Each structure stands twice: as C-alpha cells, then as structure tokens.
Amino acid sequence: MSDPSVSLPPSSSTGSSSPGEIKRILETALLTSQEPLPLSELKKLFDEELGADILRRLLEELREDWDDKGVELVKVAGGWRFHTRPEMQKFLDRLNPQKPPRYSRAVLETLAIIAYRQPVTRGDIEEIRGVAVSGPVLKALESRGWISAIGHRDVPGRPVLYATTTDFLNDLNLRSLDELPPLEELGTLLEPSENMGSMELLPSP
C-alpha cells in the first residue's frame, strides 16, 4: 500500500526484502513484543544489514499507517512500541474491569455516620469513631458531592453541620434515606453485648 512511497536509494542494502516486507516484519515484531524494541533489536530481524536511517524511515511510515487506528506506534525511552490510544481505554476497561478504587475505612465510616445520624458535626463523628477525623476525609466526601455543610450548631465554636445530599442518594440508588439498611437489622449481625443492649430504640413514631 505505502510501498511506493519508500524511496530507498538504488544502492539500498535491503537485499532480498522489499520495503513493504520489511515493514510487515517490523509491524509483526512490534505487535508481539511486550517490551519496547530499540533499533538495535529491530535490526536483528533481518538477514541483511539495514541502516538505522532506513529503519527509522520505515518505522515513521508504519506510524503513519496506524494513524487512524485505536493503537499507535510510539517511540519511548526503550525503543519503539505499539500502545493503545487514550480514548480506547474506556472501552478496554469494560473488558478488564480493574479493581475499582476503594475508600478508606475512615471515609466509609464517616459517610455512614453522616448518613445515619445527620446532621452531625465533625465532633459528633469523632465522638462516634473514637478518633479524630482528618480534613481530607470530609473533603473527599464533599468533593464527591455526597455530603454538604448545611449549617452550624449553635454551640461554642459554631461547628459545621454535615448532611448527605441528593447526589448521595442518587449515586447509591436510593430513593430516600429510609432505604438505608435499618440499624436494628445491623444490630443483629453482631454479638449482643451489654453495650448493644443500651442501643434499643425509641418505639417507632
């Protein structure tokens, strides 16, 4: 296809292989190699002595051949290699679902506390968790749009009150907070203890 565009000098040392054939072999080798291939490796593919300039020119042509594909030929530190174009990632991710990132326990517990006990202050969360709540934890949830500050509690220091948002409900596929797993049910999943006994609820309204 692009063979005619290769204007090798008449004294070319490509021997028996045509430029098209050389490109075909280069392409095959590059598609099947896990590592980037430097020119020195690519030269080994051929019986004949191929100059670095000729190889480079053919690689450039090959790169152009792949211009409108989902895969591109690039030169990286270790040599030449094919890799996927960024816009292909979203498709490929559907085949190899990566392990989705997880929020830390601190974030999840904080979210759970805000969801169940809203509106709450940072102090409330710390009281329940028994440890300080770091700024990034609340920040992560705020920037996700799952919690928001909805006011201040009128106590000294006027701490911010947090509550969950509609986005939180939407993202968790809930119609309302009532659809969160009921706490009574959660209680039964743990060994009963004295402490748990004190957690009996008010009768339903």
Place this chain on the structure above:
Amino acid sequence: MSDPSVSLPPSSSTGSSSPGEIKRILETALLTSQEPLPLSELKKLFDEELGADILRRLLEELREDWDDKGVELVKVAGGWRFHTRPEMQKFLDRLNPQKPPRYSRAVLETLAIIAYRQPVTRGDIEEIRGVAVSGPVLKALESRGWISAIGHRDVPGRPVLYATTTDFLNDLNLRSLDELPPLEELGTLLEPSENMGSMELLPSP
C-alpha cells in the same frame, strides 16, 4: 476504508458508533488481548446492543483488512484473536531465541491420550502407555494450562479424571476437539508394509 462495504440494516441498533468505529474498537481490543475474546466479551465493549451477526460480519471484514499483514485474525475455541502468520516465526525467533519447552515423548503421549480419550485417570494413561506416568509429566501439562482435573471417577480410590482445557485448543489453534488430527485407524496399523514403509525398517532377520 472498508466502511462503505458494511451494509448495516437501516434499523441497525449500533446507535452512535459507526461500523468503522466499531471495527476500530474491536481491533484495538483484540490486539491488546493475548487470550481469545468470545463474542460475548466483545459485545461488552459497546454501549449499544450489537447483534452477534453484525459483530461477526465486522470481524470478518477485519480479518480481510489484515489479509496482507504478518498477523492474522482467527477464530479458535476461546473466541477471536490475532496471531502471527507461521512464516513470521523465523523472524520473531531472532528476537526471542528462548523457545518454549519442547515436550518429551512421555509428555506428548500423555497429552495425546488425555486429548483423545478424555476424561481419563492416571491409571488409564498408564494402561495404554504400559509404564508409570510420573508426577512431573502431568504437572508439566497442568502448569502449561493444557489439562486440568475435572473430577473423580467413582471407583475405589476415587482417582482424578483429567481432560484438556480451552487453552489447549487455543494454543493449538483449534476451534474444538473435533479438529484434532484424526486417529490412525487400527486397521491401517495392521499392515506393516504400507504404513511403516517410511520407517526404514531393517529387513527381517
């Protein structure tokens, strides 16, 4: 390039993606996967519901697009995959002098018995070969992913039953066990002069 040749029905459900774009995504996915991809996996690449017939047609077109390349698109037991054409191997070997293990006759005979007589126990294999099957022989085939234990035979000792895997078919470029080379008919083995003529036998004493 070959987009115009795709005559999708007007009521096609390909949604926003053009056939060319679909092929581009299919090609990218197949080039990045060492494992064959079945249609069911390939479908996952797309938001829209793509019919198996449309996918198959586009895959056929893709196969034709690669006709004059050193790499070809083929269908094996596990699905579709690209692999290098046999004539490319001599070049690739120059980059990768390390060849995969050549299996001993013990391994190959064991593999043949499992492939043609599956499911079989170690005892079955020993019965046919007339010698004990050593642990490493089965281990070699198992670690290559070509055989696996698929159960037990319900006899005293409950020996493990072995069968070949899809990877075995894939690695041998086969779509199903039916494509294994046919067994030599026992009848032809009975005529030593014809069948064994090529074996340069010494004349009878």
Place this chain on the structure above:
Amino acid sequence: MNDFLYPAIERPVARIHGEPLRELPRDLYIPPDALEVFLDTFQGPLDLLLYLIRKHNLDVLDIPMAELTRQYMAYVEMMRTNQLELAAEYLLMAAMLIEIKSRMLLPRPVNRDEEEGDPRAELVRRLLEYEQMKLAAQRLNELPQAERDFGLMQVWIDQAVIKRLPDVDMDDLRSAWLALMARSQANRRHRITREQLSVRSHMSRILRHLHGHKFVEFDELFNPTAGVAEMVVTFLALLELVRENQVEVAQSHAFGIIYVRSIGFLAAV
C-alpha cells in the same frame, strides 16, 4: 516422523570408547555403557515390543512369540545387570510374553469360546492402541503451537490517568456501621444510641428548608399529603432540632403563626 518415533535410529545411540554407535546391533546386544541411552529412547516395554515388531517387519497379528520373547529377554537381561529399578515394567512384560508363549504351547481346547481366542490377542490390542496414541502424539506435536510456531499480540494498553472514583454501595455503609458498632463495644466510652433514621433525615430536611430564609412558617415544614407518620416524624425532627439548639420556634401570641428560625445559620451559603 522417524525422528519422533525412533530418535535412536537417527542419532548416535551411544558413544562407546568415543565411537558413535549409530545403529542398534541387530541381535539387540547392547553394550552396557549404552544401555541407559538406549533405555531413554523407549517409552516402556510396549514401545520396545512395538519397535521389535516394526523393525523386523513382523505381522502384529501373527507375532512369532518365541523369537520375540527371546529378543526381548536378551534386552531385559542387559537391563537387570545395572538398572533393575527401571526394569520392573519390562520384567512384567517379559512375564506376560512368556505366559502367552506357554499358553500357545498348550493344546487348544476343542470347544473354545470366542473370548478364549489367540492368547496374543490382548497383547496385539494393547500394542495397536499404544501405537495409535503414539502416532496421535506425533501429529499433535506437529500442529502449530502458540509461542513455538506463532506469536500472540502483546500491544501495551496505555493506562491514561483517568481518575476513577470509588463506588460505595449500601453494603459498604452497612459494614462501616458494623465496624463502628464493633469498636464501640470494645470502647464503651463511645456509646452509640440508635435513633430513628427518618427523624434524622427530616432534621436535615428542615435545616435545608430553613436555609436562606429568616423565618419559615411552622406549617410550611409539614406536608399534609405525606401521611400521618411523616408528619409525626417531621414534628419529632423539629423537637430534636430545638433540643439540639439548632432551631428556634416562636409564637408571638396565642394561636398566632408559629415561626421557625435556624439558629446556627450558615452565613456563607
């Protein structure tokens, strides 16, 4: 093909005093030095028998048992001298050959069943089955094999740094809460009292409603169409807010309009 079936015939069988031995001696006398090499070329007694039969172009269906057994025994004798542990299967085969031979020497019963045919039949069946598999193994080996005869694609998937946000589902919340409760059991300072979720959520709703207003009429906070339970919960939420000092409820005169005002109003928003 030959190479696969009988590699020993092609390559030197062994080196004896530096001299390559290219062909097995016809009488099967095997120099002791070469025995190990020779042994490696056969997969077992069936393979050796098959070799003897094919080599001498014997009819499998009409094996001259005496000759075959004699040759086989000569071979096994060699083996016994230094590789007895390897010879067990060969000895077993020798016993079988001798048994077949002796049965052939016995006069045949006049009314013999079909099953009691030629005593060599079972041996023939095994030989043929083995040979069939041996050839199948060879064919399998001739099939193109991934990595050996063709390569697979390894195009690098360039992972652009697209930030993926973690997903959270109800199970995550459930287990987070369980973890909290489990911890609170261990650490009794932090008592967790359970409350009705709906009260809490209505507290948030009311605070949001008050947001941006100086006062809101008490009635406005209730949605009569939502049912009695909803109204009671809203009321409880309001009471809770009052208790927590977050709202102020005021009524300037009896039966007048009740106003609700947020105390901790978030000025910034």
